[in-house]
Amino acid sequence: MNKIIKAVNLIYYSPTGTSKKIAHAIGDGLKVNNLLEYDITFGDISISSVPADSLSVFVTPVYGGRVPAQFLERLSSLNGDGAMCVPVVVYGNRHYDDALLELKNEAVRRGFRPVAAAAFIGEHSYSRPEMPVAQGRPDYFDLSMAEHFGKEVIDKIVSVPEIGELSVPGNFPYKELKPKQPVAPVSTDACCSCGVCIASCPTHAISETSAGEIITDVDKCTLCCACVKVCPNAARKFDTPFTKFLYDNFSERKIPEFFF
Ligand SMILES: Cc1cc2nc3c(=O)[nH]c(=O)nc-3n(C[C@H](O)[C@H](O)[C@H](O)COP(=O)(O)O)c2cc1C
Incomplete structure (x- = not known):
């Protein structure tokens, strides 16, 4: 020290x-x-x-x-x-x-x-x-x-x-913040409701219904994509045209x- x-x-x-x-x-x-x-x-x-x-x-x-x-x-x-x-x-x-x-x-x-x-x-x-x-x-x-x-x-x-x-x-x-679009990642058919995504969400936007369905509150979601990255079955999806824009323009x- x-x-x-x-x-x-x-x-x-x-x-x-x-x-x-x-x-x-x-x-x-x-x-x-x-x-x-x-x-x-x-x-x-x-x-x-x-x-x-x-x-x-x-x-x-x-x-x-x-x-x-x-x-x-x-x-x-x-x-x-x-x-x-x-x-x-x-x-x-x-x-x-x-x-x-x-x-x-x-x-x-x-x-x-x-x-x-x-x-x-x-x-x-x-x-x-x-x-x-x-x-x-x-x-x-x-x-x-x-x-x-x-x-x-x-x-x-x-x-x-x-x-x-x-x-x-x-x-x-500072750069003006764009209003957040009312979208969020979704759980697809490969989802087994393991709950890993629920635990990964920093704003507690994801929950499980009594019927075992994983749902996401679009107002709480910050689009951080933690849930997409941690899903063990690659069942969480967030598709945005922005990914292609980034890939085309900011790959260097x-x-x-x-x-x-
Ligand atoms: C909502 C959102 C906005 C982002 N905006 C930018 C940005 O303006 N410029 C950039 O280079 N990366 C941007 N990123 C990418 C993150 O800064 C980058 O992936 C970062 O490594 C994520 O940090 P974390 O792994 O600690 O969550 C953005 C990511 C998210 C989710």
């Missing part, structure tokens, strides 16, 4: 697990003994403040070029009290647009002091085997970069005497970016 940072808080929202993998790899690179993990995928963060001598790493997916509303809601009670933080976004190889700036600004608004930031790539939630978009990412290369990023963060904290304002890409006003591999 270094002199300045007494604990690291790894705080992430990750319906399909890619942000979680990046968070863990950054945590490995930070090489601290006192690492506390807060997975806010399924509920609010359990603390309202962090110690002033801790470092909080915020990791979130990018939705529509922005930070998902659920991430911000689940952190709403958290106060930084001047502690350092590292905002990190994970996007599906299209772009992160204003998400990193929004995450940084939100952290500052809650009293945190950003020291570094990063953007990583994860398999797109709408990637399908026949039309892959960043399939399998973060891969070995991404995770090595994430670990390296963690190491560089600690190096900066230890070596830079006065940490100035952090600049990250993005625009304000993007690489992680660091900001110090």
Whole structure:
């Protein structure tokens, strides 16, 4: 443990697990003994403040070029009290647009002091085997970069005497959010009602009727596609023309970016 940072808080929202993998790899690179993990995928963060001598790493997916509303809601009670933080976004190889700036600004608004930031790539939630978009990412290369990023963060904290304002890409006003379409993944005939999809849904949009049918509340569904990715029978489907658009236009591999 270094002199300045007494604990690291790894705080992430990750319906399909890619942000979680990046968070863990950054945590490995930070090489601290006192690492506390807060997975806010399924509920609010359990603390309202962090110690002033801790470092909080915020990791979130990018939705529509922005930070998902659920991430911000689940952190709403958290106060930084001047502690350092590292905002990190994970996007599906299209772009992160204003998400990193929004995450940084939100952290500052809650009293945190950003020291570094990063953007990583994860398999797109709408990637399908026949039309892959960043399939399998973060891969070995991404995770090595994430670990390296963690190491560089600690190096900066230890070596830079006065940490100035952090600049990250993005625009304000942020990209306008499109209204969500009244659609959701559906369970097809291959569904055996095992309930894995119900447990995977961060907004509790999926339930089983007394007749054993799996139904989805389209108003609660955020289209995160966690249910599609975890279904052991590939019985959950969400078909959108957007997958082909992404496949046609954003298949070229993007690489992680660091900001110090
Ligand atoms: C509703 C929604 C909107 C998304 N918007 C974007 C986007 O604007 N740009 C992008 O590159 N990826 C976008 N993605 C893809 C996710 O950012 C990406 O798959 C991420 O790795 C998912 O993180 P998770 O595995 O932690 O859930 C979107 C995914 C969803 C579900």
